[in-house]
Amino acid sequence: MINSSLILAIQSAAPATPEWTPMVGLTMILCNLLAIAIGYWGIKKESRGKG
Template sequence: MFNTALLLAQASPTTAAWSLSVGIIMCLCNVFAFVIGYFAIQKTGKGKDLALPQLASKKTFGLPELLAIMSFGHILGAGMVLGLASSGIL
């Protein structure tokens, strides 16, 4: 039992405390995900519209598109932060 707990303690990833660089990385990953989602999502505007002004194009982003894009951006950002922290850059 003790050996299993010791192995699990050694296998935990190196995490970084929140700092300005972590916030910037997360913001950049969300912007990158938004750019990818803008060009990748084919059928937009199927759900509720956002109460924000839309871009000057024929695509209208609704709540489902926003949630999907930002979820992907947060997954991408968490992977970047964990990877950079475990490599010692952060």
């Protein structure tokens, strides 16, 4: 009972989100590829850094 009322409270407070379109999907894919490239570049140096 408490869980359902909590979900209803959160649902009413959450902002409406736009529908997914191919452009939104393309943006997400490009951002993920950029993040992977940055991670690959930053992590490729083995045994460096603290720890």
